[in-house]
Amino acid sequence: MILRLTDVSKAFGGLRALDGVTFEVEPRTVHAVIGPNGAGKTTLFSVISGEQRPDSGRIEFDGQDVTARPTHLRARAGLVRTFQLTRPFAALSVLDNVAVAAGAHLRTRKEAVAAATEAIERVGLGAYLERPAGELPAAARKQLELARALALRPKVLLLDEVLAGLTASEREPLVTLLADLRAEGMTLVLVEHVMPAVMRLADRVLVLERGSVLAEGEPAAIARDPRVIAAYLGENSDDALA
Template sequence: MSDVLLETHRVSIAFGGLKAVQDVSLQISQGSLTALVGPNGAGKTTLFALLSGFLTPDSGSVRFAGQDITRCAPHETARLGLTRTFQVVQPFGAQTVRQNIAVGAHLRVADRSEALAVAEDVAARVNLRALLDKPAADLTVAGRKRLELARALATRPRLLLLDEVLAGLNPSEIEEMVPVVKKLVEDGVTVLMIEHVMRAVMRLAEHVWVLAQGQLIASGTPGEVTRDSRVVEAYLGHGAAARLAAQEVQA
């Protein structure tokens, strides 16, 4: 049996004349923690939307656990075990943290008391137990990020797509979040994360895919992709790789 959990084959989508994602083929292995990186506007969040059913590709296919999900709606992909978070966190502000997490639990659990119990267990996994009865509107940015993660975890995903879960956090908050993300994989959840905090990517990811202008330009270990001249050019501009190499020679 293949250990490939998610696979895309030449997935593409355009908005008007803009090719947001072009012929992207990738594989995510069961039990892995993988990162999708690239400069702003590279098409990373659009690709997440294609994987999770919020957008349908113009061409290409998406397979999850051996099943074609190319045209599945988000609630269908979630039921199969593929869940995503959002870069812009929008909790139900008037509800408590417990109630917000229970919304995710109701994907699998009909009984309200059971959903609330699931919410308490999930809150403990992301260090939110002390805030369970606090209104979501009163949370800090870091608290909201944890709540977004908790709501997704409550759906019991096999694959979790994390869209910049570390964005907006200060260094100490990032340090607190990194082991939380790492523990997800130890607990059996496969993770694909979009992230700009490269220091965290270097610590977390086993494999990295690099997207630029809608196309995959590199993949490998974190160390390999950061040394790839195509990646340096994508982030720093044309000629940057040659300039950096010259500086190293002079040093």
């Protein structure tokens, strides 16, 4: 077990964004989190990464209780997230955007630049190293966000809708990269609406509905689960099986 949530709850006023969520992630696996809008997926990522503190419950990462640990220390230990809306420093180069992220965790600028360059090449942005991030098209910004996370050399990478807004041909290399990262030993947790990619990548799928776990299991079983079809997959469930 590399990540475990036990009975995690988080409310905003009277709204229970997370309501007693328990689940476990095995190392070297891909765990997808799906569910309708407002189900609590983003909040789940925020409490795992430490941007928000749960009201109750416990979060363990790599054998340690990190429930009260600040975000930067979780990231330094290898628990890293990406954001759905990417906000790069527009005037800085692609390299500097990633090096700034890496630099918070590495001792020297030289190490940060090396880690950043490696991550940028890995995501396929090598040709844009010196270009201002503000000039990147939307698809490349997604790659930049992924590079910022990879430069931290995560053990567990939390990916927030990294495929959203991309065309099928733009998705393809990213899906391949994620599969490669898993094969190399990284653990991935992804919030994703793109069901064919979820079905292809995920070892396990967690389904959230109104802050609670509706179902958890292997992708094929989840895609057949009548409760999941009713709550989320609906008419697209045939596509999901593809």
